[in-house]
Amino acid sequence: MAGGGYDLEEIRRRADIVEIISPHVALRKAGRRLVGLCPFHQERSPSFTVDPENGLWHCFGCKAGGDLFRFVEMIDKVDFAEAVEMLARRLGVQPRSPEQAGHQKERERLFAIYAAACAFFQAQLKTEAAQAAQAYLKTRGLTPATIEGFMVGYAPDGWDGLLIAMGKRGYPGQEMARAGLVIPREGGFYDRFRDRIIFPISDSSGRVIAFGGRSLSDAQQPKYLNSPDGPLFQKGHVLYAFDRARRAMSDAGRAIIVEGYLDAIACHDAGFTETVATMGTALTPEHVELLRRRVPRLALAFDADSAGMGAALRSRDLFEQAGLSVRVVALPEGLDPDQVVRERGREAFEELVNAAVPMIEWELTRVFDRVKDGTDLARMDGLREAAATLARLPAGVEREYYTRWLVGKWGSGSPAQGAAMEAAIREEIAQSAARKRDTGRRRKQRDVNKQAPARKPLTGMYGAVLSGLIRHSEIGRPHVAELVPDDFPAELRDVFTAIRGLMERGKKVSAEALLSDLPPEARAVLAELLMMEAPDERVEESIKSAVARIVEARLTRRVAELSRRFGEAKSKEEQEKIGRELAQVTSQRSKLVGQRTVGQE
Helix, strand or coil: CEECCEEHHHHHHHCCHHHHHCCCCCCEEECCEEEECCCCCCCCCCCEEEECCCCEEEECCCCCEECHHHHHHHHHCCCHHHHHHHHHHHHCCCCCCHHHHHHHHHHHHHHHHHHHHHHHHHHHHCCHHHHHHHHHHHHCCCCHHHHHHCCCEEECCCCCHHHHHHHHCCCCHHHHHHCCCEEEECCEEEECCCCEEEEEEECCCCCEEEEEEEECCCCCCCCEEECCCCCCCCHHHCCECHHHHHHHHHHHCEEEEECCHHHHHHHHHCCCCCEEECCCCCCCHHHHHHHHCCCCEEEECCCCCCHHHHHHHHCHHHHHHHCCEEEECCCCCCCCHHHHHHHHCHHHHHHHHHCCEEHHHHHHHHHHHHHCCCCHHHHHHHHHHHHHHHHCCCCCHHHHHHHHHHHHHHCCCCHHHHHHHHHHHHHHHHHHHHHHHHHCCCCCCCCCCCCCCCCCCCCHHHHHHHHHHHHCHHHHHHHHCCCCHHHCCHHHHHHHHHHHHHHHCCCCCCHHHHHHHCCHHHHHHHHHHHHCCCCCCCHHHHHHHHHHHHHHHHHHHHHHHHHHHHHHCCCHHHHHHHHHHHHHHHHHHHHHHHHHHHHHC
8 A cells, every 4th residue: 555655564664663652652661562641632641552563552541543654643733645755754765656756756856946945045135135125024023033943035136046046056947947936938037036035835844845925115016926836835725834833733722823924923933833824815625624633723813804804704614614613813903913913012912812702703793893883774784794694603502692692782772672683683593594595505514623532442242353353363264254344333344344355365364464455544443453452262252252243233233124114115015025034034133143042051
């Protein structure tokens, strides 16, 4: 099995899972295994267990587990492909096919080009020609340490400064154009970034993949210019400073979202290291998914009237589908996060973040503030808009709370007038919800902001069978044909299918072989199965008994289904047909129960 062009088996062979985990967990020997405190949840007694022999880990507390790839995914907050690439680089594993090797070689060449260009821009910022850029950064409060840390640079005011410098380092214009650093023209190329402050944009591993340039005069437009999309960079998939923020985001349980490079840098300087920036683009589904995998909560620190805030409001369905809790930071009028931090201090911004309100409340407040001093007609239109906003919420506690909140805001006069206002709001909500249903069914909401709840331990007949088949495959082989994937709970089907597939191909069932056949999400189940205590005596009897109970459970379900269909049959012929099958299945079940009862006597 390969991932991202790499041979996963080769990575597993070269890796020592203990070496991968040890920098993050203090492990001690416990028999054939090692134990320590789980890095993924708070605990006092060690329940995190590593099995070096099989290259697996499992936490008996939070039920997280898997192989070395899954550990890197979770500890470094990266996806599977990134985990594979990180381990491959660490272990010196090369892509395995010529095509894949060529693709990877091109990617590494681009990384080298961006690194060299970044060094060039950084060096240029220290020259006399960059005095205007230096002065601007100073006025924005960037210290030399911050400039160095964020690798801020300067593109000189010329047509070919970068082109010539990179050419001397062996990077021709054609390659530079593919990297988006120069633009073709008749007879050659010219620099894309000229007389601009340069902000390097990095991937989640911290490697530079693009640049953003800010102009130094109003005459130069656009104010911000980004690298074009390419093999390494897609603007809608990347958040600025994400590589620096991902661990802090996980620790804080939230991400602060701002719009610009300087906003993000100022927030990091002030200690809000969970901050990322959208780089002037709307939050995309890819951005939301990137955030969802790491945090349950977002704090949007956008200017209220900015394009970014408008785009965020249009993205509210994305937030709802992802199960993210989104709050809006109410910035002072005319100020952005950078200005709040620089002019009013860290504490002022912290107060604003802590006072952030749910997006629905922010929307309702804006509507109210806009029309509260208006005509009766304007207030009526505002009330309809607010009710339509509330109708987006599913019926329940949150909608009820904000309905009453809205009545409190909007209502005035006597209790009778307040009751009439509440009735009007509820009627408008009902009508708005009905209109939405008429135009299309609501999308199913997915609660994906939290980690899946911990699974119940894999005890009982299902765990016993699979554990026995893995440890004693030759003994269990004759019984596998009696089982089908649907006999098992959904989370165990992939493991059973992989075991059966190895047996059908005449291969040895082992942890290594199963890891090659299993999708990443099933490896945590395999780890737990291999960590289970299993009896070494009467193994065959144990497996045979558990298989019989599983088959019996399947036949019992089938009897119930056929009985239901028999009662719903529309014709005598259909009844007779179902009745014959029902009698046959009932007989099979009775025979099986009888055999099991005799065996237990």
